[in-house]
Structure formats: structure tokens, C-alpha cells
Amino acid sequence: MTPASTVVRAVQTPFQRVVGDFMANPVAVFGLCLLLLVVLAAIFAPVISPQNPYDLAQLDVMDSRLPPGSPAPNGGHYWLGTDDQGRDMLSAIFYGLRISLAVGVISTVCALVIGLTLGLTAAYFGGRFETLVMRVVDIQLSFPAILIALILIAVLGQGTGKVITALITVQWAYYARTVRGAALVEKRREYMEAARCLALSPARIVFRHLLPNCLPPMIVVATVQVAAAIALEATLSFLGLGLPITEPSLGLLIANGYQYLLSGKYWISFFPGIALLLTIVSINLVADQMRDVLNPRLQK
Amino acid sequence: MTADVSALVELKGVSKRFVKSLDLAAKIGNRFGAGMKEEVVHAVDNVNLVVAPGEVVGLVGESGCGKSTLGRMTVGLLPLSSGERFWQGESLAGQDAGTARRQQLKMQMIFQDPYASLNPRMRVLDIVGEAPVAHGIIRGTQQVEYVGLMLNRVGLDPTLMRRYPHQFSGGQRARIGIARALAVKPQFLVCDESVAALDVSIQAQVLNLFMELKGALNLTYLFISHDLGVVKYISDRVVVMYLGRVVESAPSAELFAQPNHPYTQALLAEAGKVTPAKRTFVPIKGEIPSPLDPPSGCHFHPRCPHAMTKCREAVPPLIEIAPGQMSACFLNTP
Amino acid sequence: MIDSDEALTEPVLEVDGLRTHFFTKAGVVKAVDDVSFTVGRGEVLGLVGESGSGKSMTGYSLMGLIDPPGRIVDGSIILDGIALRTLTPEQQRHMRGNRIAMIFQDPMMTLNPVLRIDVQMIEAVLAHKHVTREVARARAREALVKVGIASPDERLQAYPHQFSGGMRQRVAIAIALLNRPDLIIADEPTTALDVTIQGQILYEIQKLTRETGTALIWITHDLSVVAGLADRVCVMYAGRIVEQGSCEEVLAHPAHPYTQGLLDSVPANNERGQRLKQIPGMTPSLLDLPPGCPFRERCSYADAECEVSPEMRPAGGPGQSVRCFHPLVPVHS
Numbered sequence: 017m018t019p020a021s022t023v024v025r026a027v028q029t030p031f032q033r034v035v036g037d038f039m040a041n042p043v044a045v046f047g048l049c050l051l052l053l054v055v056l057a058a059i060f061a062p063v064i065s066p067q068n069p070y071d072l073a074q075l076d077v078m079d080s081r082l083p084p085g086s087p088a089p090n091g092g093h094y095w096l097g098t099d100d101q102g103r104d105m106l107s108a109i110f111y112g113l114r115i116s117l118a119v120g121v122i123s124t125v126c127a128l129v130i131g132l133t134l135g136l137t138a139a140y141f142g143g144r145f146e147t148l149v150m151r152v153v154d155i156q157l158s159f160p161a162i163l164i165a166l167i168l169i170a171v172l173g174q175g176t177g178k179v180i181t182a183l184i185t186v187q188w189a190y191y192a193r194t195v196r197g198a199a200l201v202e203k204r205r206e207y208m209e210a211a212r213c214l215a216l217s218p219a220r221i222v223f224r225h226l227l228p229n230c231l232p233p234m235i236v237v238a239t240v241q242v243a244a245a246i247a248l249e250a251t252l253s254f255l256g257l258g259l260p261i262t263e264p265s266l267g268l269l270i271a272n273g274y275q276y277l278l279s280g281k282y283w284i285s286f287f288p289g290i291a292l293l294l295t296i297v298s299i300n301l302v303a304d305q306m307r308d309v310l311n312p313r314l315q316k
Numbered sequence: 317m318t319a320d321v322s323a324l325v326e327l328k329g330v331s332k333r334f335v336k337s338l339d340l341a342a343k344i345g346n347r348f349g350a351g352m353k354e355e356v357v358h359a360v361d362n363v364n365l366v367v368a369p370g371e372v373v374g375l376v377g378e379s380g381c382g383k384s385t386l387g388r389m390t391v392g393l394l395p396l397s398s399g400e401r402f403w404q405g406e407s408l409a410g411q412d413a414g415t416a417r418r419q420q421l422k423m424q425m426i427f428q429d430p431y432a433s434l435n436p437r438m439r440v441l442d443i444v445g446e447a448p449v450a451h452g453i454i455r456g457t458q459q460v461e462y463v464g465l466m467l468n469r470v471g472l473d474p475t476l477m478r479r480y481p482h483q484f485s486g487g488q489r490a491r492i493g494i495a496r497a498l499a500v501k502p503q504f505l506v507c508d509e510s511v512a513a514l515d516v517s518i519q520a521q522v523l524n525l526f527m528e529l530k531g532a533l534n535l536t537y538l539f540i541s542h543d544l545g546v547v548k549y550i551s552d553r554v555v556v557m558y559l560g561r562v563v564e565s566a567p568s569a570e571l572f573a574q575p576n577h578p579y580t581q582a583l584l585a586e587a588g589k590v591t592p593a594k595r596t597f598v599p600i601k602g603e604i605p606s607p608l609d610p611p612s613g614c615h616f617h618p619r620c621p622h623a624m625t626k627c628r629e630a631v632p633p634l635i636e637i638a639p640g641q642m643s644a645c646f647l648n649t650p
Numbered sequence: 651m652i653d654s655d656e657a658l659t660e661p662v663l664e665v666d667g668l669r670t671h672f673f674t675k676a677g678v679v680k681a682v683d684d685v686s687f688t689v690g691r692g693e694v695l696g697l698v699g700e701s702g703s704g705k706s707m708t709g710y711s712l713m714g715l716i717d718p719p720g721r722i723v724d725g726s727i728i729l730d731g732i733a734l735r736t737l738t739p740e741q742q743r744h745m746r747g748n749r750i751a752m753i754f755q756d757p758m759m760t761l762n763p764v765l766r767i768d769v770q771m772i773e774a775v776l777a778h779k780h781v782t783r784e785v786a787r788a789r790a791r792e793a794l795v796k797v798g799i800a801s802p803d804e805r806l807q808a809y810p811h812q813f814s815g816g817m818r819q820r821v822a823i824a825i826a827l828l829n830r831p832d833l834i835i836a837d838e839p840t841t842a843l844d845v846t847i848q849g850q851i852l853y854e855i856q857k858l859t860r861e862t863g864t865a866l867i868w869i870t871h872d873l874s875v876v877a878g879l880a881d882r883v884c885v886m887y888a889g890r891i892v893e894q895g896s897c898e899e900v901l902a903h904p905a906h907p908y909t910q911g912l913l914d915s916v917p918a919n920n921e922r923g924q925r926l927k928q929i930p931g932m933t934p935s936l937l938d939l940p941p942g943c944p945f946r947e948r949c950s951y952a953d954a955e956c957e958v959s960p961e962m963r964p965a966g967g968p969g970q971s972v973r974c975f976h977p978l979v980p981v982h983s
Contacts, residue, residue, distance in 0.1 A: 206433035209393055210493075214447040214500060215420040224446075228437040378844035485932055486701070515700035515871065520915035520928040527925070542845065545874075549917035549926070568922070586849040603814055604844065 037309040047301025058113040065107035075102045097283040109291045112266040120246035123183035131191025139199035156189040198230040232310035239303035243296045266292045321405030325367040330399030332360040357607045359385040361560040372537045374551030381557040387506045391425045424497035428509040430489035434481040441477040444496045466495040487518035506538045559615040566641040576643040578620045661688040662865045668725035670711045679936045681707040683889035692863040696880030702933045704889035705869045709835045714742045748778040751826035755838040757818035761810040768806035793824035816847035837869045888944035895970030905972035905979045951976040
């Protein structure tokens with residue numbers, strides 16, 4: 017038997033195509049670069065900060081509330097000024113980014129895992145389990161996120177772990193609902209029938225066959241949700257209910273400087289605010305492009 | 317029920333009902349006398365089917381006739397509403413998980429859509445090799461070699477196994493689907509419109525492949541199709557369905573030479589031959605009825621040129637009119 | 651049967667050297683590559699080919715429905731003396747639905763699911779003719795009767811989803827006929843329908859084209875449909891016409907090896923139990939077609955001569971021509 021002709025379409029894995037399409041949009045590339053800068057700044061904060069803002073030995077309260085550009089004792093400059101404790105704003109922002117991003121990413125990843133598992137199994141097995149899970153999701157999504165977070169913090173108390181728990185609790189419902197919608201559509205496809213015909217176990221079918229095909233919308237939701245989680249955590253910290261003072265995120269930094277806003281010392285709130293804004297905007301730009309790139313109907 | 321031991325696959329009194337039950341609002345409405353009824357679709361209505369080892373049984377009919385549903389029930393993808401399935405004379409109902417799993421592997425399905433029937437995010441190596449490894453037919457270390465063997469058998473270049481489905485043409489994907497089914501060493505294949513989506517020239521290649529595999533691997537086929545030309549070529553026996561019921565069943569040569577049931581006659585008249593003679597199309601009147609609201613008695617009577625009063629009132633039984641030839645029409649029982 | 655050798659019918663459509671190319675990231679796809687044919691008044695031309703042959707793209711090119719990254723790069727399309735490519739978009743819009751109409755494989759490409767049938771049909775009439783709504787409605791009703799739809803008044807009030815597939819296709823045909831076009835292009839309209847319904851539709855079409863004298867281009871991959879319906883047939887492969895001629899001649903005495911291969915592959919033309927005669931290999935990718943005859947790789951008659959692209963030349967019966975260096979019927983000198 018002679019083999020059928022080996023003519024095959026362009027040799028490109030799905031991943032290569034996604035990357036190629038993504039890079040075609042200059043705005044998205046800009047967003048990605050900005051995001052990379054933010055992430056690198058966060059990771060290498062101890063290395064690039066002129067000063068460790070949480071080492072009390074380095075601080076001098078006499079340096080507090082200095083405007084941007086003021087000279088620093090060790091010869092450099094306080095490029096973005098100092099806050100009311102004498103901390104260098106630039107360093108505080110780098111460390112703050114670290115915490116904000118870490119909390120945002122960890123809570124998103126955990127919520128994603130929980131939401132995916134619940135949503136997929138609900139869609140695949142259906143019946144009462146699905147009804148139960150989806151009603152819980154509906155109830156949760158009808159409350160404002162901030163309200164749920166506040167109630168949880170009030171019940172659990174403050175602390176980094178508690179904040180992350182609150183963020184996870186608020187977010188998992190989005191993932192569960194989105195993935196269930198995608199899974200209901202994919203479930204009826206013939207390759208799913210083929211998997212059942214081959215007598216594969218339900219666990220294998222759900223995680224090996226169903227999950228990878230439901231991921232594209234999830235990647236978009238997750239990317240946007242990281243930004244939302246960061247914003248929510250910043251809100252909580254601003255209200256004084258979020259992370260403790262020993263681990264100040266950008267939100268807390270903004271809160272610290274709030275009282276000085278109208279008396280001319282804008283930089284204590286303003287620059288952390290800008291940093292937060294840049295972070296969220298870059299994440300959203302990347303997420304937007306990812307959504308277009310991963311949508312099969314928009315492909316040429 | 318007892319079954320024919322010489323048959324490979326047998327379906328007895330098999331039916332499939334899709335029920336859209338009343339929701340809470342409708343039930344409340346009924347309390348107030350709204351008179352809403354459950355919607356029941358008799359997709360398959362009391363069908364008997366016997367497939368002998370090594371046979372190719374062609375299952376034909378138009379949309380809504382239930383052939384795809386019947387195919388899925390035969391292979392175990394859809395549960396039966398009533399009736400029983402038999403494999404080599406033994407009932408398949410109530411088997412324990414392990415036996416049921418081993419049984420499932422003996423009956424495989426080749427799907428219609430070469431684009432939708434392969435997981436777009438898996439490489440061909442995994443599409444074909446996953447099940448044999450998962451079921452212990454081969455060891456994980458043997459997967460590459462085994463998949464290569466399967467691909468060769470269906471006429472594909474084994475070096476392509478690390479590619480994704482979207483990098484192949486429709487005909488090649490159809491072959492991958494066949495390789496996937498063959499990898500679990502089945503004895504019985506249900507081909508659900510497997511060549512319908514393919515171009516004529518590729519269709520010929522795939523049909524030839526089916527016949528070669530049948531000979532080489534001792535396979536038995538249930539070949540579902542709406543294309544009478546294909547069915548006539550490949551089948552030993554043909555079963556004709558209309559709106560969930562079998563209307564005629566006969567060896568291929570007899571059915572096409574002397575169709576008995578009026579629906580079969582109409583279907584064959586429309587089949588179309590590629591003879592260079594311009595012809596006038598003589599249409600069969602009426603639309604195919606909706607399965608939600610089928611005609612009473614014989615489902616075909618509104619469109620039948622020979623309909624009698626009896627046909628509206630009673631369901632004609634499937635009776636043997638000649639050796640091996642069955643037909644469900646009151647014209648045969650004067 | 652219309653004998654195209656004697657100019658009994660002056661052509662309603664003349665296509666000459668049509669080329670439609672798609673300029674994609676991966677390269678240039680020559681979907682339609684030097685296609686020429688004529689259609690006489692009231693004639694039925696079958697355009698036959700498999701997927702990737704360019705038959706649908708030819709139909710879309712005639713209607714002016716090619717979107718970027720594709721465009722018509724060369725050739726002329728002359729409908730009843732009017733050169734379509736020279737028209738402004740506004741003028742082209744005036745022609746579409748009026749002088750030249752199209753029926754698609756999926757009737758939902760014609761029908762808007764949220765509008766009632768009468769609204770859609772009246773809109774189609776009023777877009778091109780200056781008549782009152784009552785007259786337009788009467789024409790719509792008349793068109794529905796012509797395509798064999800019973801109780802047309804009720805059907806006019808209905809929505810597309812309330813019809814079956816066959817009925818929807820009839821409505822699409824009725825819409826195509828509304829403004830009495832000179833030419834209708836039908837792109838595989840019966841492929842998705844059941845065999846018995848297909849028979850009904852073909853019967854109606856046959857009756858209508860005889861009555862109204864509308865020319866018809868029937869695009870299909872199904873040789874049996876073409877066999878019963880068409881007067882003349884063009885066989886397409888890889889964007890080119892490889893054979894043309896009267897339907898009877900081409901199907902009885904095919905000139906091109908591809909046509910012969912297609913006819914041989916049909917199960918109905920083979921013996922039960924014998925291996926189907928198959929064309930080896932696959933249709934080539936239109937992205938980088940090698941020079942010369944596109945069928946070369948799969949042809950048992952190919953030789954070094956075929957490395958140059960063959961031109962169409964007359965061969966076989968009257969009006970038959972073939973694009974091949976080794977045709978299966980004698981060539982006219």
C-alpha cells in the first residue's frame with residue numbers, strides 16, 4: 017500500500033501561531049514590554065532599589081516628606097521623594113510592586129485551579145452536582161466583590177494569608193462559570209465522543225481532552241483577573257483592611273500618602289498610584305491581544 | 317431475551333426516546349388546565365438488527381431516520397431506552413465495569429467529521445496511542461513504534477506523528493481517525509457517514525482502505541450512510557430506515573434490483589447515476605415529517621403513492637417476503 | 651439540448667481569462683487561475699470540481715463577492731454586454747440581485763433569521779425596482795408559488811427558523827428569481843439536503859429555467875446532479891478549467907485524465923467487490939503549485955512535456971476542449 021502523499025500544511029505548532037499573531041500588534045507588544053519591566057522590577061527589587069525601605073537602620077525620619085529629586089545622605093537622590101517615614105519612594109514602590117504582584121498572581125492561580133476543577137466537573141457530569149455548583153456561583157457573583165472580601169476579612173481577621181484567601185474566594189466563581197460555558201460546548205464535539213468510545217476514564221477525559229480545549233477563554237479571563245485582584249487588594253489595603261504594615265503593597269503606600277495629597281506633598285500617593293496604573297494597564301493590553309489571538313473566529 | 321449465537325452483534329427491540337419533560341412552570345400551568353404535554357421524540361422505534369461476523373451491513377436513510385442514533389447505541393455511546401444488545405449471543409446489559417470496558421474496546425466508531433473528531437490540541441502520536449497505553453495493550457515505551465505501525469497500516473507517513481490535526485488534509489484526518497479506532501484492536505466498526513465529508517477521489521481511497529482492512533484484520537462493519545452509491549458498493553446487506561423504524565432489509569443485490577417498500581423505491585429513484593443522459597427529475601411529494609409529530613400508523617403513508625386507509629391506522633410489521641428479505645408494508649399482506 | 655457549436659443562443663455571460671488571487675501571509679493563493687467560459691441564454695452550465703478546485707471562488711468572483719485579502723487581478727466578465735469589472739461599486743450593487751443572483755449552499759446565508767420572509771422578499775424587490783409594496787408583495791407570493799411552496803400567504807408571515815432545510819432553500823431560490831435575473835449562480839445548493847428533497851429542488855429548478863429562460867451556473871462536486879441537469883459542463887482542478895464541453899460528451903467520453911479519474915472513482919461506476927479505481931495522491935496545495943500541469947503528480951499519462959502549463963485546445967466532440975498534452979480523445983488540429 018503506497019502511503020498517501022505527505023504534503024502537509026505550514027509547519028507551525030499552535031503555540032508558534034499564537035506568538036506570531038500576538039507580535040503583529042504594536043500596542044500589544046508595548047503592553048508586553050511594559051509588563052515585563054514591571055515584573056522584572058518586582059523580582060529584582062532588592063537589587064535595584066537604592067535603599068531598603070524596611071530596614072529601619074537605613075531610615076532617618078529627618079528625611080521625611082522630601083520632594084522628588086532631593087539629595088540623599090549617601091550621595092544619590094531621592095528620585096521620587098520620600099514618604100512620612102523617610103522611606104525612599106522609588107524603593108518603596110519596587111517592593112510594593114513585588115507584594116502586589118505576588119498577592120495578585122498567587123490568588124489568581126489558586127482561584128483558577130479551584131474554579132477550573134469545579135466548573136469542568138460540573139459541566140461534564142451535569143445533574144444535581146452541576147446545579148448545586150452553578151447556583152453557588154450565581155449567588156456569589158450577585159454580590160459585589162468588595163463586599164464579600166470585606167465580610168471575609170472581618171470574619172477571618174487581617175493578615176497576608178487571610179487577604180489571599182479572601183481574593184481566592186471572590187475570584188473562583190468567574191472561572192467556574194466561564195469554563196463551564198466553554199466545556200458545555202466542547203463536550204458535544206465528536207472527539208469527546210471518540211474518547212468515550214475508547215473507554216477512557218472520566219478523569220482522563222476531563223483533564224486530558226476537555227480541559228486543554230477550554231483553556232483559551234480561561235487564559236484571557238485569568239489575565240484580566242490578575243489585574244482585578246491587584247486592584248481589589250489595593251482597595252482593601254487603602255481601606256486599612258488589607259495587608260499588614262510590615263508588607264506594604266502599592267495600595268497601602270497610596271493610603272499612607274492620602275492625608276498629604278491636598279497639602280502639596282502629592283508624591284507620596286501619586287507615584288505609587290502611577291505604578292499601580294501602569295501595572296494594570298499593561299496587563300489589560302496583553303489580555304486584550306490574547307483574547308483576539310486566541311479567538312478562532314478572528315483568525316484569517 | 318435469548319439471542320442468535322452465530323451473530324456478532326445483535327440488537328433486539330431497541331428503542332431510543334428523547335424526552336423533554338415539563339419544567340416547573342409548565343407543571344403549574346397544567347394545574348390550571350393548560351394541558352401541556354411532554355415532548356417525546358422516538359428517535360429509534362423498536363428496531364431489530366443482526367450483524368454476522370465478517371459482514372458489511374449498510375444502514376441507509378435520510379435525516380431524522382435515526383440511523384446515527386442507532387449506530388451510537390450499537391457501539392455503546394448512547395444508553396438504550398428499551399431493548400437489549402448482544403455480543404456473540406451474550407447480553408451486554410448489567411456487566412461490571414471491567415468487563416464493560418473490555419467489551420467497549422471491541423466495538424469502535426469511525427466518525428463523520430474529520431475536523432471535529434480529532435482533538436485539536438493533541439498530537440497524532442497521542443491521539444492514536446493514548447488508549448492502547450491507558451488500557452495496557454502496549455507499554456508506554458512501545459507507543460511510538462506502535463503508532464507508527466498503525467499509521468502505516470492506514471497509509472500515512474509515520475514521521476508525521478508529532479504533528480497536530482490541523483496540519484493534515486480532510487482525507488488524512490479521516491485516516492487518523494481510522495488508525496485511532498484500530499489501535500485498540502476492535503472486531504466491529506460502526507462507520508457513521510465516515511466518507512460523507514470527503515471529496516469523491518479521496519472517498520475512493522478511504523473506501524478501498526476499509527475493504528483492505530476488513531480482509532486483513534477480519535473486521536465486521538455497520539456502515540451508516542445516506543449515499544446509496546457508496547452503500548451499494550460496500551455492503552453485503554442493506555437496512556433501510558425511515559423516521560426511527562426499519563422499513564426494509566435485504567441482501568444488497570436484491571435490494572437494489574428489486575426494492576419492495578415504496579420508500580426504498582423512491583429513494584433509489586432519486587439516487588442518481590452518473591450516466592450521461594439528461595433526465596427529468598420526478599419528485600416524491602411532501603416533506604420529511606418532524607420526528608416530534610410523526611404520522612400515525614405507517615410513518616410513510618402521507619408521501620406514499622400507494623397509501624391505503626389501513627396504512628393510516630396501523631403500523632405494518634416487518635415480515636419476511638423472501639429468504640433474507642424483510643419489508644414493512646401492507647402491500648405485502650393483502 | 652442546446653448545441654453550442656451553432657450560435658443559436660447569444661451568450662448572456664462571457665468570462666475571459668479570470669484570475670482571482672488571495673494575498674495571504676503565507677503567500678499568494680491562485681484560487682482562480684485563467685478561467686474562461688460562456689453561458690448562453692437559458693443554458694445550464696455545470697461547474698464541477700472537488701474542494702480547492704476554485705469553483706466556488708469563480709462564482710463569488712462573478713458576483714463581486716471577493717473580500718480582502720483576495721481580489722480579481724485579471725480577466726473580463728461581460729454580462730449581457732456589460733463589462734462587470736469596469737462598474738463602480740454602486741453600479742455593481744445594482745446588478746447584484748437584479749441582473750445576476752446567487753443561491754448558496756446554506757440558505758441561512760441568504761435569509762436573515764430575525765426578519766419575516768415577506769419583509770425580506772419585499773426588500774429584495776424594492777431594492778431594485780420602483781414599484782409599490784403591494785406589487786412587491788404580489789411578486790413575492792407569485793415567486794413562492796413558482797418554487798412549489800404550498801399556502802404561500804401563511805409562509806410569507808413566517809420566520810426562517812420555522813421552515814425545514816428544503817423549504818428554506820426553496821425560499822432562497824424564490825428570492826433569487828424575484829427580479830427575473832439573466833443569470834443565476836447556484837453554489838452547491840442541494841449538497842446539504844436529503845436525497846428526496848434534493849430531487850424536489852432539482853425538479854423545480856429544471857422547470858423554472860425552462861419556463862423563464864434564465865441561464866444557470868450550477869456549482870457542484872456531485873457528478874450525478876450535473877449529469878441530469880446541465881447542458882454543458884466545465885471541470886475544474888487547482889483553479890483552472892481542465893475540460894469543457896457538452897455534458898453528454900464529457901461524461902461519456904472524458905478528454906482529461908482527471909475527469910476520467912473522477913468518473914472512475916464513483917462507486918456506482920465500479921463493480922462490487924472490486925477495488926475502486928482511485929486517483930492516487932491528494933489535491934495540491936494552492937500555495938506553491940509547481941510549474942506545469944497541476945495534475946502532473948497524480949496522472950498516469952504525465953511525462954516531461956507536462957512540465958509546461960498546457961493551454962485549452964479543442965478535442966473530441968463539438969464544443970469540447972481540454973487542457974492537456976495527453977488527452978484521452980483525439981485533438982482537432
